[in-house]
Amino acid sequence: MVVFVGQGDARRSMTLLWRADRTEPAPARPGRRPGLTIDEIVDAAIALADARGMAALSMNAVGERLGRTGMALYTYVPGKAELVDLMYDRVLAEVPTDPPGGDDWRATLTTWSESLWEFYLRHPWMLQISHARAVLGPNEYTMLETVVRILSGSGLPAPVLMRVVNSLLHFVRGVARTIAETRQAPGVTGVSDDQWWYARSALLDEVTPDFAERFPTISRLAEERAFEMADESVPYLEQEARETFHIGLSVFLDGIETRVRRPPAGPGPAGPPTGR
Amino acid sequence: MVVFVGQGDARRSMTLLWRADRTEPAPARPGRRPGLTIDEIVDAAIALADARGMAALSMNAVGERLGRTGMALYTYVPGKAELVDLMYDRVLAEVPTDPPGGDDWRATLTTWSESLWEFYLRHPWMLQISHARAVLGPNEYTMLETVVRILSGSGLPAPVLMRVVNSLLHFVRGVARTIAETRQAPGVTGVSDDQWWYARSALLDEVTPDFAERFPTISRLAEERAFEMADESVPYLEQEARETFHIGLSVFLDGIETRVRRPPAGPGPAGPPTGR
DNA sequence: GAGATAGCTTTATGTCATAAAGAAATAATC
DNA sequence: GATTATTTCTTTATGACATAAAGCTATCTC
Numbered sequence: 325m326v327v328f329v330g331q332g333d334a335r336r337s338m339t340l341l342w343r344a345d346r347t348e349p350a351p352a353r354p355g356r357r358p359g360l361t362i363d364e365i366v367d368a369a370i371a372l373a374d375a376r377g378m379a380a381l382s383m384n385a386v387g388e389r390l391g392r393t394g395m396a397l398y399t400y401v402p403g404k405a406e407l408v409d410l411m412y413d414r415v416l417a418e419v420p421t422d423p424p425g426g427d428d429w430r431a432t433l434t435t436w437s438e439s440l441w442e443f444y445l446r447h448p449w450m451l452q453i454s455h456a457r458a459v460l461g462p463n464e465y466t467m468l469e470t471v472v473r474i475l476s477g478s479g480l481p482a483p484v485l486m487r488v489v490n491s492l493l494h495f496v497r498g499v500a501r502t503i504a505e506t507r508q509a510p511g512v513t514g515v516s517d518d519q520w521w522y523a524r525s526a527l528l529d530e531v532t533p534d535f536a537e538r539f540p541t542i543s544r545l546a547e548e549r550a551f552e553m554a555d556e557s558v559p560y561l562e563q564e565a566r567e568t569f570h571i572g573l574s575v576f577l578d579g580i581e582t583r584v585r586r587p588p589a590g591p592g593p594a595g596p597p598t599g600r
Numbered sequence: 601m602v603v604f605v606g607q608g609d610a611r612r613s614m615t616l617l618w619r620a621d622r623t624e625p626a627p628a629r630p631g632r633r634p635g636l637t638i639d640e641i642v643d644a645a646i647a648l649a650d651a652r653g654m655a656a657l658s659m660n661a662v663g664e665r666l667g668r669t670g671m672a673l674y675t676y677v678p679g680k681a682e683l684v685d686l687m688y689d690r691v692l693a694e695v696p697t698d699p700p701g702g703d704d705w706r707a708t709l710t711t712w713s714e715s716l717w718e719f720y721l722r723h724p725w726m727l728q729i730s731h732a733r734a735v736l737g738p739n740e741y742t743m744l745e746t747v748v749r750i751l752s753g754s755g756l757p758a759p760v761l762m763r764v765v766n767s768l769l770h771f772v773r774g775v776a777r778t779i780a781e782t783r784q785a786p787g788v789t790g791v792s793d794d795q796w797w798y799a800r801s802a803l804l805d806e807v808t809p810d811f812a813e814r815f816p817t818i819s820r821l822a823e824e825r826a827f828e829m830a831d832e833s834v835p836y837l838e839q840e841a842r843e844t845f846h847i848g849l850s851v852f853l854d855g856i857e858t859r860v861r862r863p864p865a866g867p868g869p870a871g872p873p874t875g876r
Numbered sequence: 877g878a879g880a881t882a883g884c885t886t887t888a889t890g891t892c893a894t895a896a897a898g899a900a901a902t903a904a905t906c
Numbered sequence: 907g908a909t910t911a912t913t914t915c916t917t918t919a920t921g922a923c924a925t926a927a928a929g930c931t932a933t934c935t936c
Binding site for chain 1: 922923924925926931932933934935
Binding site: 335339465469486520540549577583 | 610611614615617618728730731734736738741742744745748749752758759760761762763764766767769770771773774775777778781796797799800803804806807808814815816817818821824825840843844847848850851852853854855856857858859
């Protein structure tokens with residue numbers, strides 16, 4: 325029998341994530357009474373991450389928000405990694421579970437994706453968390469349940485459905501990540517991303533006067549897309565990311581519609597096997 | 601006139617990235633002769649990241665590979681951030697610039713995307729690098745030029761084209777990231793991701809006996825997709841990601857074809873240079 | 877009360893980036 | 907050929923971080 329290293333820790337994590345004991349009155353035990361709750365700690369950590377980014381999230385900083393030292397948190401949570409898992413799953417509760425749209429899966433999925441997009445912009449630190457190993461918390465599953473339910477109205481075959489959902493999620497997170505990360509940088513360096521961009525672009529000209537010859541297609545494209553800033557108050561890079569999100573989403577949904585109408589030749593999984 | 605904080609550093613970075621002086625014979629200057637080259641340092645850093653992941657990339661570790669202390673690197677490179685920028689742009693030279701496929705933009709783009717996918721799997725650390733602010737290096741532009749050139753064969757209008765390209769890149773990176781991150785974890789914890797997954801799933805049952813009622817759609821879906829393990833030698837999570845990549849890619853390309861045939865009412869504004 | 881136990885703080889360890897200062901090597905200048 | 911300026915590289919120091927270990931303190935059970 326294989327022994328799974330760290331399974332004890334895993335059990336502790338899962339119990340924390342799914343803990344239903346939140347309402348129980350805490351059976352009187354010997355020892356000093358706890359002055360904090362896990363919820364308080366997780367909330368403080370989320371508030372900190374929202375306000376100052378993932379880089380500022382240290383055990384000491386979270387403890388300080390609660391009038392404790394950083395070490396005090398270790399009685400509630402095994403370590404920072406587990407705290408981040410809890411933050412991750414907790415904040416996902418904000419993602420709507422029943423977006424409007426009725427029977428129209430496309431309209432519903434569009435609305436839901438936009439909510440998810442806005443959610444990520446509200447909590448940009450979420451995009452910096454490694455997805456190496458799924459957290460498997462209740463709210464993550466709720467979110468998955470929601471999007472799968474919406475898309476199952478389309479009639480996509482089961483093996484394709486989950487993968488299409490994952491593809492969509494990757495796209496949304498990817499685009500959101502560019503905004504999230506540009507938003508964080510100004511606080512660190514003191515330069516807005518537009519300023520930064522202009523400075524760099526100028527340097528680019530300086531350092532590669534032959535840009536137009538080396539990269540003809542890009543250069544032509546840049547010329548064709550005239551400068552038209554819809555809203556001067558929103559930073560350029562952010563507007564660009566918003567446009568990318570909306571166009572990419574509609575392209576992807578077009579692709580799903582095509583799949584629904586014309587299931588592909590191959591059974592289930594499509595595409596040639598990877599080389600390698 | 602606005603003064604850009606850190607522009608001096610930016611100039612140094614850009615010069616390093618685009619430096620054409622690589623072949624020049626180094627004009628004899630006073631002082632000790634340099635024992636290293638930037639290329640050597642960047643190569644060593646890439647080798648280290650390939651072998652042991654981004655977490656193991658410290659200045660000391662890179663220095664040690666070159667028989668120096670970590671501090672020795674600071675005479676060649678302003679700091680770790682700039683070194684990572686150089687690694688980032690340098691390794692992108694591996695992405696093919698002229699994939700086969702001829703006039704068929706869809707076939708060509710498929711092949712190219714698969715190469716990119718394999719590239720990311722070869723260098724998983726690339727996916728952990730913040731895209732906050734574009735590196736704007738020569739190989740990054742070359743890669744962009746390649747994919748834009750391929751897709752410009754489709755006839756998509758200019759404002760849409762770049763955003764579709766960015767959407768595609770986000771999708772590829774997102775899916776690759778899940779593999780990349782699961783691959784790194786085993787080295788750290790000593791547990792393969794399949795083992796880990798198995799252990800966690802068991803715990804999930806234990807902790808939420810009512811899973812099927814709480815998440816009916818997911819549960820039904822999981823049943824419908826019988827276990828279809830094509831290749832026992834490849835970890836399950838990795839196979840799943842591969843399938844997601846191929847299905848998501850073909851769905852997205854279907855969407856592009858739809859756009860090409862039936863240009864939509866009127867998507868929005870365009871803007872200056874490229875995003876990343 | 878008397879333990880026992882649990883929350884919390886203090887202190888310590890090791891890792892990291894990188895600043896500061898010094899040692900050593902090398903070219904230009906006298 | 908000695909001196910000086912300049913550059914590479916090492917040593918040492920600083921401060922941030924996660925977290926282990928040990929101790930203090932409050933509060934329970936007996």
